[in-house]
Amino acid sequence: MNNKKIILASASPRRNQLLQMLGLDFKAVKPQIDEEFHTCLSVDENLYNITKSKALYVKENNNLANCIIISADTIVLLEHKILTKPADTSDAFNMLKSLSGNWHEVVTGVYVTDADTCKQIYKSKTTKVKFRNLTDDEIKSYISTGEADDKAGSYGIQGLGSIFVESIEGCYYNVVGLPLVLLETMLKHFNISIL
Amino acid sequence: MNNKKIILASASPRRNQLLQMLGLDFKAVKPQIDEEFHTCLSVDENLYNITKSKALYVKENNNLANCIIISADTIVLLEHKILTKPADTSDAFNMLKSLSGNWHEVVTGVYVTDADTCKQIYKSKTTKVKFRNLTDDEIKSYISTGEADDKAGSYGIQGLGSIFVESIEGCYYNVVGLPLVLLETMLKHFNISIL
Secondary structure (H helix, E strand, O other): OOOOEEEEOOOOHHHHHHHHHOOOOEEEOOOOOOOOOOOOOOHHHHHHHHHHHHHHHHHHHOOOOOEEEEEEEEEEEEOOEEEOOOOOHHHHHHHHHHHOOOEEEEEEEEEEEEOOOOOEEEEEEEEEEEEOOOOHHHHHHHHHOOOOOOOHHHOOOOOHHHHHEEEEEEOHHHHHOOOHHHHHHHHHOOOOOOO | OOOOEEEEOOOOHHHHHHHHHOOOOEEEOOOOOOOOOOOOOOHHHHHHHHHHHHHHHHHHHOOOOOEEEEEEEEEEEEOOEEEOOOOOHHHHHHHHHHHOOOEEEEEEEEEEEEOOOOOEEEEEEEEEEEEOOOOHHHHHHHHHOOOOOOOHHHOOOOOHHHHOEEEEEEOHHHHHOOOHHHHHHHHHOOOOOOO
């Protein structure tokens, strides 16, 4: 078992809760980077750049040594169009309206690196999600709860958004923001076991 | 909007948390019934009998009026064999060993009734779940955490068991023990809206 400290380079309360659920001893540090997507790059190239930037920002701004850094980023893909976090309530309304009654994809990129050796692994996971039909009133009520504000695609599957999701195909935790089965496999390569 | 009280006829902390997540104002009451499965009946017949018994037990033993009672029961099906809660750690080991590397099905039956009018609706939902390959040591470590003890199929997808589940097809919350999209639709028939 690796005795290095685990650092979660993320301010997401959801990722924080997931690592707690796995019983991992870790510290969360917020990265401050530009999360802009570049249309000239593929989804994976974008996610790799963003997750690597998050990890490096946290490493360089906190003088971290003897630790393993985990970072992740999640996007929603609807017919190859990328949906990130909504700019405002009108943006959130349009996103949810477009997701209503349709399948979309959620992609999370995960980056793990050893701060000392610079060994790094990047992987991503895709989960398909089917929304039931939503009425405009339901969408407005949902947005008024504030749950859409900070979430890719304007919904949280682990909150009230749960009643929008008819079915998924793939890893559920990938939709929440951190694919746990994938992360567990990646951590094994750094001699970190969860069980 | 219905102004009747909502009663959850269940001692399950997971179902309790899910209703809280939906922001419902409810009270949980523990039913004490025989949850035995009868092999001469179908899965749905068994789930209907058990969920109805739970709701009726809670109604009759608590002098409930002016309320809507919700009950649910979850089982795991592996090649048509029903896996309920493990009898002991050896039973849990055998269940997890049989789930390792395979797809299985999780079926939850949901029963909702109006205590006054006796209007009742029963529905069930099935979700397919794929486990990754587990080593005997992983299974033993998992069982030693106690998480398997009170769960159908000997695992909790909302806990450490999350790192066993490679993929699902269907409703995630059905695997946790309460299919929220289905419940939301059923509650609408009793004039209860979540959003």
